[in-house]
Amino acid sequence: MPDADTVTTDTPAAAVATEVRRRPALSPSRASDFKQCPLLYRFRAVDRLPEVPTKAQLRGTLVHSVLERLFALPAAERVPAQARELLGPAWTDLSADRPEWTELFDGEKPDDHAEWLRSAEKLLDAYFELEDPRRLEPEACELHVEIELGSGVLLRGYIDRLDVAPTGEIRVVDYKTGAAPREIGEAKAMFQMKFYAVVLWRLRGIVPRQLKLMYLTDGQSLAYTPDEAELLRFERTLEAIWQAILKAGKTGDFRANKSKLCNWCDHQAHCPEYGGTPPAYPGWPEPDAGDETPLDRAD
Numbered sequence: 015m016p017d018a019d020t021v022t023t024d025t026p027a028a029a030v031a032t033e034v035r036r037r038p039a040l041s042p043s044r045a046s047d048f049k050q051c052p053l054l055y056r057f058r059a060v061d062r063l064p065e066v067p068t069k070a071q072l073r074g075t076l077v078h079s080v081l082e083r084l085f086a087l088p089a090a091e092r093v094p095a096q097a098r099e100l101l102g103p104a105w106t107d108l109s110a111d112r113p114e115w116t117e118l119f120d121g122e123k124p125d126d127h128a129e130w131l132r133s134a135e136k137l138l139d140a141y142f143e144l145e146d147p148r149r150l151e152p153e154a155c156e157l158h159v160e161i162e163l164g165s166g167v168l169l170r171g172y173i174d175r176l177d178v179a180p181t182g183e184i185r186v187v188d189y190k191t192g193a194a195p196r197e198i199g200e201a202k203a204m205f206q207m208k209f210y211a212v213v214l215w216r217l218r219g220i221v222p223r224q225l226k227l228m229y230l231t232d233g234q235s236l237a238y239t240p241d242e243a244e245l246l247r248f249e250r251t252l253e254a255i256w257q258a259i260l261k262a263g264k265t266g267d268f269r270a271n272k273s274k275l276c277n278w279c280d281h282q283a284h285c286p287e288y289g290g291t292p293p294a295y296p297g298w299p300e301p302d303a304g305d306e307t308p309l310d311r312a313d
């Protein structure tokens with residue numbers, strides 16, 4: 015099967031796979047950005063200004079990778095000691111893919127890096143306090159999902175874990191590893207989960223039975239059951255957000271919206287609310303004006 019980003023053209027000589035440009039799509043992270051502050055959306059999705067990840071973000075990406083690897087093991091091997099064993103190889107692979115991430119540790123003592131790895135172990139230990147992965151058989155981890163709504167809006171994202179019961183009931187699971195207080199992230203997290211619920215509902219025709227957020231920093235989980243009427247309303251919200259993004263994209267009029275979340279914004283130096291000046295508007299990007307980064311997926 016060709017993947018979503020490839021078209022296959024049969025010719026008399028051979029089947030030729032041709033890469034096609036991905037259409038701009040709405041992801042939960044970029045939709046949240048626009049809702050929070052249109053200028054932040056512009057900086058991330060249009061200007062694509064670089065952001066330096068924090069060690070907490072890298073730790074989140076690492077823990078997500080370990081949990082994905084854990085579920086690839088036979089069920090009986092999914093124990094805390096095995097998860098800790100996976101940390102080293104997972105970090106080796108992540109840092110090979112993104113050598114710039116290792117620069118964050120330049121000039122540090124080996125003990126500091128070991129301490130950072132220990133803090134990742136704590137998140138994994140917290141995970142095991144919340145559930146026993148030996149009793150689960152997820153349908154997928156880090157699942158890429160994409161659906162075009164009837165209105166033409168393309169929704170795209172990655173689901174941390176999808177559990178499907180023998181009865182067909184679906185549970186969407188998302189691990190939260192961020193350092194921000196849970197109260198600040200909760201509305202954003204629920205927005206993300208409803209986004210996935212709409213995508214799955216439209217892809218499979220089933221409203222997910224449960225949306226489950228697992229907060230590994232404070233060892234708590236939150237479960238929510240959506241209903242169809244709510245997802246229909248939420249779908250309209252997503253369409254409205256995308257229309258607003260396209261409108262702003264035409265003119266470059268992305269307004270700053272100052273809030274307490276500015277404390278987590280990397281772009282204050284370019285933001286008029288903080289005395290900065292945005293770069294000249296480069297125009298609407300084609301393609302992928304809404305894609306997520308691995309760091310987004312591990313917030």
Ligand code: SF4
Binds near residue numbers: 051271276282287
């Ligand atoms: S600092 Fe605040 S207002 Fe400015 S771009 Fe960032 S989130 Fe928006």
